[in-house]
Amino acid sequence: MVDVALQGGAVGTDQQVDRAKVLQRLRMSDALFRGMTRLAAIAVLIILSGIIASLVYGSWPALRTFGVSFLFDESWNPVTEKFGAIAPIYGTIMTSLIAMLIAVPVGLFIAMFLTELCPMWLRRPIGIAIELLAGIPSIIYGIWGLFVFAPFLQQYVQPFLIEAFGDIPVLSTLFAGPPYGIGVLTAGLILAIMVLPFITSISRDVFQAVPPVLKEAAYGLGCTTWEVWRYVVLPYTRVGVIGGVMLGLGRALGETMAVTFVIGNAHRISGSILAPGTTISATIANEFTEAVGDLYTSSLIALGLILFVITFIVLAIARLMLMRLNAKVGG
Amino acid sequence: MALYATRRARNKVAVFCAGAATLFGLTWLVLILAVLLWEGFSGLSLSVFTEMTPPPGSAGGLLNPIMGSLVMTSIAVVIGTPLGILAGTYMAEYGRYDRLTMIVRFINDILLSAPSIVIGLFVYEVMVAQMGHFSGWAGAVALAVIVVPVVVRTTEDMLILVPDTLREAAASIGLPRSLMIKKVAYRAARAGMITGVLLAVARISGETAPLLFTALNNQFWSSDMNAPMASLPVVIFQFALSPYKDWQALAWTGALIITLAVLALSIIARSLTAQRKSS
Numbered sequence: 001m002v003d004v005a006l007q008g009g010a011v012g013t014d015q016q017v018d019r020a021k022v023l024q025r026l027r028m029s030d031a032l033f034r035g036m037t038r039l040a041a042i043a044v045l046i047i048l049s050g051i052i053a054s055l056v057y058g059s060w061p062a063l064r065t066f067g068v069s070f071l072f073d074e075s076w077n078p079v080t081e082k083f084g085a086i087a088p089i090y091g092t093i094m095t096s097l098i099a100m101l102i103a104v105p106v107g108l109f110i111a112m113f114l115t116e117l118c119p120m121w122l123r124r125p126i127g128i129a130i131e132l133l134a135g136i137p138s139i140i141y142g143i144w145g146l147f148v149f150a151p152f153l154q155q156y157v158q159p160f161l162i163e164a165f166g167d168i169p170v171l172s173t174l175f176a177g178p179p180y181g182i183g184v185l186t187a188g189l190i191l192a193i194m195v196l197p198f199i200t201s202i203s204r205d206v207f208q209a210v211p212p213v214l215k216e217a218a219y220g221l222g223c224t225t226w227e228v229w230r231y232v233v234l235p236y237t238r239v240g241v242i243g244g245v246m247l248g249l250g251r252a253l254g255e256t257m258a259v260t261f262v263i264g265n266a267h268r269i270s271g272s273i274l275a276p277g278t279t280i281s282a283t284i285a286n287e288f289t290e291a292v293g294d295l296y297t298s299s300l301i302a303l304g305l306i307l308f309v310i311t312f313i314v315l316a317i318a319r320l321m322l323m324r325l326n327a328k329v330g331g
Numbered sequence: 332m333a334l335y336a337t338r339r340a341r342n343k344v345a346v347f348c349a350g351a352a353t354l355f356g357l358t359w360l361v362l363i364l365a366v367l368l369w370e371g372f373s374g375l376s377l378s379v380f381t382e383m384t385p386p387p388g389s390a391g392g393l394l395n396p397i398m399g400s401l402v403m404t405s406i407a408v409v410i411g412t413p414l415g416i417l418a419g420t421y422m423a424e425y426g427r428y429d430r431l432t433m434i435v436r437f438i439n440d441i442l443l444s445a446p447s448i449v450i451g452l453f454v455y456e457v458m459v460a461q462m463g464h465f466s467g468w469a470g471a472v473a474l475a476v477i478v479v480p481v482v483v484r485t486t487e488d489m490l491i492l493v494p495d496t497l498r499e500a501a502a503s504i505g506l507p508r509s510l511m512i513k514k515v516a517y518r519a520a521r522a523g524m525i526t527g528v529l530l531a532v533a534r535i536s537g538e539t540a541p542l543l544f545t546a547l548n549n550q551f552w553s554s555d556m557n558a559p560m561a562s563l564p565v566v567i568f569q570f571a572l573s574p575y576k577d578w579q580a581l582a583w584t585g586a587l588i589i590t591l592a593v594l595a596l597s598i599i600a601r602s603l604t605a606q607r608k609s610s
Contacts, residue, residue: 033509040417109352137537254446
């Protein structure tokens, strides 16, 4: 095989010497290849540390100027160079919260339908359709939200919400008018549509990992489909489901384009979710290229750092949970 | 008997909810695709592929952003793929159970879903701020950073699926490890690895956020990688938010082109792995 590995290299008269040479060369290239792959693996770590280092470096001027109060200040004024992050942070959390409130139950129900109820011949097509929905670039959701979804909400849904909740104490502030069309609620709904396929496909995979014997035993006792799912499947896969939900949350928090189109880019915290707001990613996308002055740019990078830290924590928890489930299924 | 009736009723409600939820999810897919096809095809013509982006109020096409996207995507794949494949190779072949692999796998999974706008900021700091101007190179590098984790993940997963007996057979006839990997393991996992690259291309061809402040945009034809470069997603972003009807129509057409490309890529990728499984 060494001769084959030589691939037509010179096989001279003195076979012994050549053989030693070839072996030496192979040993070298072997070590070289191993070194290269190891280096590439380390490069992944370097990319991550590079991201963190460059964000910290870039946001240093802003963090030094504003200190911890950057996190809690609502003002965002490029003219007086006074910046605070609380409005975008609030918008990010609020839109993601709305998205998760809708996407989690719907996604879990779809996964239940796909694994327990759906006829066999329909499972694959629906599964593929859900995964295609996950593959559509976020800018498509954004442009659709801006031209189709926001006008629809403005004309039909939001007036109804304002009318319906107008007399109920807490909800009347939450749904206070006027109906802008674009705003926190619209962004949250678009995010929900975007995150739905992620949550669905992960929970479907997780539900499929439940040993059939467990389910059959429960069915054998006379449990209904709902009871099997609620008391056997869900407890067994709880960790994985939470992991999948956190993964979807990570997506929602960091999503830029789908939100930027429909959020309205207003730097204020409003009690009403119908009002325009902003998120961290939308602020950066809208203002970064137009930012003049080091402090302005630096404040935007500081926003990026905050976003990265939040998503890092959420994603790390998600991965740890999914790893725990895998260990359980494997062991 | 009352208990039995409640249980059955509860089950009926749950089953109804599950069906309704599925219909709800699929409705959005249909709605989005229907509007996209309708608006996109009404603006689709040959001039879209042969003319440059127009100034507001006149006709034009999307030639320069299409080319810009193709060029930057190709360069990103050329940079990102080898790095990803090598890293995945280390994780599956050399250090499958060592500490470095565990850490890299964890970090890679986080990079896989890290917000892409943060990657744009990173490349802005590292390249644009240092060079002093926006450039096509910076855009390509930002996309490459997104390609790497996708390729790492699929390469590792696919190589782990290669049966160890193949490796042992290669080793038993004296094949050095690096050649065993290149000639045996890679070949066995080839379809899956190509799928990974295709998925990465699908992922970056729709990415907008990392290009906004790396490649910026360019109204004109430019083949200079050192200058700002137009790309389809960024042009869609700019045109859709503009008040001009022509630009908005072009944005829809561009959105249709991207979606069709992404869907085609994911369908090809899917059929590649499907073939592998059935054979």
